[in-house]
Amino acid sequence: MTEESIQGGQILEGAGKPDGDARPASTPRHRRGRPPGGAESSAYEDILSAARYEFSRNGYDKVTMRAIARRAGCDPKLIHYYFGGKDELFTKVARSIIGDSHLIDFFIDQDAKRGMKDGRSLGTTLLRAFLTFMETTELGEAYLALIRNAGQNEHVRDLMVALVQGELNGDQLKAIRTDKVEKRMVLVGSQLLGLIMVRDVFRVEPLASMPVATVARTIGPTLDRYLYEKLPI
Amino acid sequence: MTEESIQGGQILEGAGKPDGDARPASTPRHRRGRPPGGAESSAYEDILSAARYEFSRNGYDKVTMRAIARRAGCDPKLIHYYFGGKDELFTKVARSIIGDSHLIDFFIDQDAKRGMKDGRSLGTTLLRAFLTFMETTELGEAYLALIRNAGQNEHVRDLMVALVQGELNGDQLKAIRTDKVEKRMVLVGSQLLGLIMVRDVFRVEPLASMPVATVARTIGPTLDRYLYEKLPI
DNA sequence: GCTGTAATTCACCGATTGAAGAATTATGGT
DNA sequence: ACCATAATTCTTCAATCGGTGAATTACAGC
Numbered sequence: 001m002t003e004e005s006i007q008g009g010q011i012l013e014g015a016g017k018p019d020g021d022a023r024p025a026s027t028p029r030h031r032r033g034r035p036p037g038g039a040e041s042s043a044y045e046d047i048l049s050a051a052r053y054e055f056s057r058n059g060y061d062k063v064t065m066r067a068i069a070r071r072a073g074c075d076p077k078l079i080h081y082y083f084g085g086k087d088e089l090f091t092k093v094a095r096s097i098i099g100d101s102h103l104i105d106f107f108i109d110q111d112a113k114r115g116m117k118d119g120r121s122l123g124t125t126l127l128r129a130f131l132t133f134m135e136t137t138e139l140g141e142a143y144l145a146l147i148r149n150a151g152q153n154e155h156v157r158d159l160m161v162a163l164v165q166g167e168l169n170g171d172q173l174k175a176i177r178t179d180k181v182e183k184r185m186v187l188v189g190s191q192l193l194g195l196i197m198v199r200d201v202f203r204v205e206p207l208a209s210m211p212v213a214t215v216a217r218t219i220g221p222t223l224d225r226y227l228y229e230k231l232p233i
Numbered sequence: 234m235t236e237e238s239i240q241g242g243q244i245l246e247g248a249g250k251p252d253g254d255a256r257p258a259s260t261p262r263h264r265r266g267r268p269p270g271g272a273e274s275s276a277y278e279d280i281l282s283a284a285r286y287e288f289s290r291n292g293y294d295k296v297t298m299r300a301i302a303r304r305a306g307c308d309p310k311l312i313h314y315y316f317g318g319k320d321e322l323f324t325k326v327a328r329s330i331i332g333d334s335h336l337i338d339f340f341i342d343q344d345a346k347r348g349m350k351d352g353r354s355l356g357t358t359l360l361r362a363f364l365t366f367m368e369t370t371e372l373g374e375a376y377l378a379l380i381r382n383a384g385q386n387e388h389v390r391d392l393m394v395a396l397v398q399g400e401l402n403g404d405q406l407k408a409i410r411t412d413k414v415e416k417r418m419v420l421v422g423s424q425l426l427g428l429i430m431v432r433d434v435f436r437v438e439p440l441a442s443m444p445v446a447t448v449a450r451t452i453g454p455t456l457d458r459y460l461y462e463k464l465p466i
Numbered sequence: 467g468c469t470g471t472a473a474t475t476c477a478c479c480g481a482t483t484g485a486a487g488a489a490t491t492a493t494g495g496t
Numbered sequence: 497a498c499c500a501t502a503a504t505t506c507t508t509c510a511a512t513c514g515g516t517g518a519a520t521t522a523c524a525g526c
Contacts, residue, residue: 267474
């Protein structure tokens with residue numbers, strides 16, 4: 001149940017790393033020892049992107065090492081060879097997802113331009129960008145996966161907390177022009193997270209089918225208040 | 234890893250059903266056939282509450298039938314005997330959790346009193362009640378578990394959607410004194426869910442340690458707006 | 467007292483999983 | 497040429513899982 005069966009062949013191409021094919025697929029790939037071909041033909045990257053793909057779509061528990069290996073087109077043992085156990089692999093993948101993010105930079109950028117914008121408020125602009133990012137980019141999908149996992153997997157939970165607290169508490173926070181930044185950011189995070197859960201994880205109507213712009217205009221003022229208005233905290 | 238090992242004996246009493254001990258524990262419980270004692274000594278209830286306890290704390294996937302049986306103090310086969318497979322058991326448990334809820338009634342009750350309240354707004358009052366409910370009652374804990382699971386388990390997700398949409402869309406909705414009730418309720422739900430996630434699932438500071446009253450006063454106005462102010466939807 | 471049925475445990479099964487050992491093949495440095 | 501080592505697969509293990517068939521015991525109706 002819930003299985004979906006990935007089934008040997010044809011595993012929707014174009015999911016993993018952007019470059020078309022890492023291996024010509026002409027080599028039978030079924031020979032014992034080290035494969036011929038230049039140095040940088042290692043399966044390391046294949047495994048990493050296969051793992052990212054699998055974890056992103058199926059969470060932590062449901063993903064098997066064998067499935068990752070199948071997608072990477074290699075033997076399961078290779079995963080243990082390069083990374084350690086499943087935990088270590090997952091941690092590596094999750095960190096890479098978080099590490100790739102430029103969402104915060106984007107936010108700060110928008111914040112700097114505050115005031116000299118058109119009709120839209122910062123909250124609205126932020127929401128628009130956030131939703132677009134989450135729903136259209138590959139990285140956004142990966143984030144969605146992290147969120148899906150966070151409830152059950154402690155590794156993910158810690159990473160999420162680190163993302164919201166740690167990664168956000170650096171010099172970046174000082175750049176945001178408001179007071180009590182940590183508290184305000186957590187409030188913003190709570191609304192963003194809730195929105196994403198209801199809209200993209202649970203897919204509750206009518207929010208799920210609502211255009212991004214409408215959602216942004218509706219919820220934007222909430223973020224504005226969390227960010228810049230006087231709060232009783 | 235992440236195992237916790239429930240380990241044979243002493244499994245923190247007082248978790249399942251409220252009545253102290255369903256079985257004297259004097260009977261060795263290790264005999265083959267039907268146990269002696271009056272008719273209503275069946276393990277049915279034991280299993281149900283054990284399952285609720287396990288599912289609430291460990292989600293769906295991580296919980297094994299064997300663990301439930303261990304906690305219920307019976308053989309795993311009995312679970313299959315009374316309920317069918319794991320799915321059926323879980324569905325039964327989840328439905329019972331949702332069925333027990335009176336949160337919506339409470340909300341409507343508060344809504345009816347709107348206007349003739351003291352200083353606090355409805356949003357603030359609602360939040361105060363919601364947080365208290367979630368963080369202090371046994372049922373609230375069960376809900377938290379459902380939320381934790383919702384990201385990964387389709388059964389739970391469907392139940393959550395049913396809860397937010399189905400259970401909420403009945404006659405109850407008509408009792409709420411505002412327009413576009415469905416849309417407004419989903420917005421409220423998004424903020425409530427996000428708050429619960431950040432505060433009680435991820436436990437992100439400073440929200441996690443913030444007193445309920447402070448949180449309510451801070452986020453309450455958001456709910457007020459979602460409920461009663463004019464929205465661009 | 468006999469008997470059908472409800473309640474319970476025991477002993478397994480097949481599948482799957484993460485992991486480790488050993489074998490095999492190519493590469494690169496000397 | 498030679499050899500350490502990197503890269504890869506094959507085989508296998510021990511554990512665990514959900515689930516099933518059959519045995520065992522008590523109760524309830526006759």
